[in-house]
Amino acid sequence: xxxxxxxxxxxxxxxxxxxxxxxxxxxxxxxxxxxxxxxxxxxxxxxxxxxxxxxxxxxxxxxxxxxxxxxxxxxxxxxxxxxxxxxxxxxxxxxxxxxxxxxxxxxxxxxxxxxxxxxxxxxxxxxxxxxxxxxxxxxxxxxxxxxxxxxxxxxxxxxxxxxxxxxxxxxxxxxxxxxxxxxxxxxxxxxxxxxxxxxxxxxxxxxxxxxxxxxxxxxxxxxxxxxxxxxxxxxxxxxxxxxxxxxxxxxxxxxxxxxxxxxxxxxxxxxxxxxxxxxxxxxxxxxxxxxxxxxxxxxxxxxxxxxxxxxxxxxxxxxxxxxxxxxxxxxxxxxxxxxxxxxxxxxxxxxxxxxxxxxxxxxxxxxxxxxxxxxxxxxxxxxxxxxxxxxxxxxxxxxxxxxxxxxxxxxxxxxxxxxxxxxxxxx
DNA sequence: TCTGGGGTCCTAGGACCC
DNA sequence: TCTGGGGTCCTAGGACCC
Numbered sequence: 001x002x003x004x005x006x007x008x009x010x011x012x013x014x015x016x017x018x019x020x021x022x023x024x025x026x027x028x029x030x031x032x033x034x035x036x037x038x039x040x041x042x043x044x045x046x047x048x049x050x051x052x053x054x055x056x057x058x059x060x061x062x063x064x065x066x067x068x069x070x071x072x073x074x075x076x077x078x079x080x081x082x083x084x085x086x087x088x089x090x091x092x093x094x095x096x097x098x099x100x101x102x103x104x105x106x107x108x109x110x111x112x113x114x115x116x117x118x119x120x121x122x123x124x125x126x127x128x129x130x131x132x133x134x135x136x137x138x139x140x141x142x143x144x145x146x147x148x149x150x151x152x153x154x155x156x157x158x159x160x161x162x163x164x165x166x167x168x169x170x171x172x173x174x175x176x177x178x179x180x181x182x183x184x185x186x187x188x189x190x191x192x193x194x195x196x197x198x199x200x201x202x203x204x205x206x207x208x209x210x211x212x213x214x215x216x217x218x219x220x221x222x223x224x225x226x227x228x229x230x231x232x233x234x235x236x237x238x239x240x241x242x243x244x245x246x247x248x249x250x251x252x253x254x255x256x257x258x259x260x261x262x263x264x265x266x267x268x269x270x271x272x273x274x275x276x277x278x279x280x281x282x283x284x285x286x287x288x289x290x291x292x293x294x295x296x297x298x299x300x301x302x303x304x305x306x307x308x309x310x311x312x313x314x315x316x317x318x319x320x321x322x323x324x325x326x327x328x329x330x331x332x333x334x335x336x337x338x339x340x341x342x343x344x345x346x347x348x349x350x351x352x353x354x355x356x357x358x359x360x361x362x363x364x365x366x367x368x369x370x371x372x373x374x375x376x377x378x379x380x381x382x383x384x385x386x387x388x389x390x391x392x393x394x395x396x397x398x399x400x401x402x403x404x405x406x407x408x409x410x411x412x413x414x415x416x417x418x419x420x421x422x423x424x425x426x427x
Numbered sequence: 428t429c430t431g432g433g434g435t436c437c438t439a440g441g442a443c444c445c
Numbered sequence: 446t447c448t449g450g451g452g453t454c455c456t457a458g459g460a461c462c463c
Contacts, residue, residue: 033431034431034432036429036430036431038429039430039431055431056430057429057430059428060430062429101462101463102434102462104463187460187462188461190460190461191461192460192461220437221436222460245434246434247434247435248433249432249433250432251432251433252432296430298430
């Protein structure tokens with residue numbers, strides 16, 4: 001049977017998550033901040049209406065926040081991740097083919113039936129998610145993923161459609177596309193918009209009708225594919241099988257600048273530990289590790305950034321091995337006299353466990369086996385009692401300069417027994 | 428005082444080989 | 446006096462996404 005795509009996208013996801021446990025905030029402006037309480041990464045509709053831009057540094061909207069009593073939250077990824085899983089589970093209960101595209105979006109494929117049935121079905125999906133999880137979603141339906149993205153945008157913006165918009169059998173499709181700016185197309189960013197505008201291509205409809213050779217030349221095959229998708233030719237298929245990641249990155253800006261190598265070392269150890277945990281969680285190993293340290297882009301002081309890539313002897317998922325390599329690297333990267341603001345680690349050369357042929361002697365080394373047991377125990381304890389219950393070589397000092405600033409964090413309502421919401425009887 | 432983090436894909440250009 | 450061409454692999458950087 002022929003299928004169409006539907007894109008299910010949670011509305012203002014992080015803000016909606018925060019509100020779920022604070023019904024008193026319904027109808028009020030809410031924003032959620034990036035790590036270190038730096039930038040605005042999510043806004044409720046009321047906050048959008050106040051003109052708070054996406055990605056704006058908090059200090060630039062302090063005035064608006066104070067004036068309109070905007071409720072501000074630090075990001076709480078444990079909460080958002082858990083609610084995301086719940087949304088995806090509801091989708092999987094109803095549909096076999098679900099591609100989780102990001103924390104707040106999923107593509108699904110629906111059989112082609114009469115349009116009325118599709119919209120009715122989508123409405124039921126939406127209602128189930130609202131009832132079972134409590135998060136509002138919008139659903140866009142179309143014959144390609146790129147068009148489904150556009151349909152979703154219409155569903156979200158135009159209240160009369162009740163969160164669902166179907167472009168799949170819409171005879172007015174060109175009229176819809178003619179009203180949307182080309183920079184709103186999935187895959188068309190700032191640079192491409194500039195090029196397109198210079199060629200008098202302003203709307204999605206203009207792009208749909210653009211000359212293919214020109215697009216191929218100036219926007220590469222990626223752009224050419226987008227144009228085909230706008231013309232209803234599906235080039236991007238549904239990826240519903242989880243695949244091996246190509247890279248795993250853990251990096252953080254520091255809460256305060258760091259100048260000494262001891263604090264840098266602790267930060268790197270902590271990031272490598274997280275990266276190692278991610279490897280083991282997905283059952284994969286990495287054979288290459290890169291680390292970087294850098295001063296900030298907004299700092300007046302002298303800037304310095306450097307990175308180093310190390311090829312490991314064996315693919316590994318052992319935090320012990322990764323830390324050994326990373327610390328060696330850090331020693332050669334570090335230069336005294338700078339105010340460091342960020343560090344990170346990247347793991348590449350990732351293969352699923354046991355895929356790569358191992359060094360014949362590795363099995364004879366007692367450390368490999370012992371390390372495996374150690375990692376298993378470590379992960380089990382940290383998953384039960386919270387991520388930093390057992391850590392590598394860390395001082396127990398309070399307020400380390402590199403640790404994240406999160407002054408307005410909501411409780412981990414759904415993932416931590418200590419922070420469960422309490423229901424009290426009225427009166 | 429205060430500016431996030433984690434990914435993917437594509438291309439150009441250099442190194443290297445025959 | 447003469448100084449090719451083609452293929453592959455790797456990496457850095459650009460662009461984009463959420």
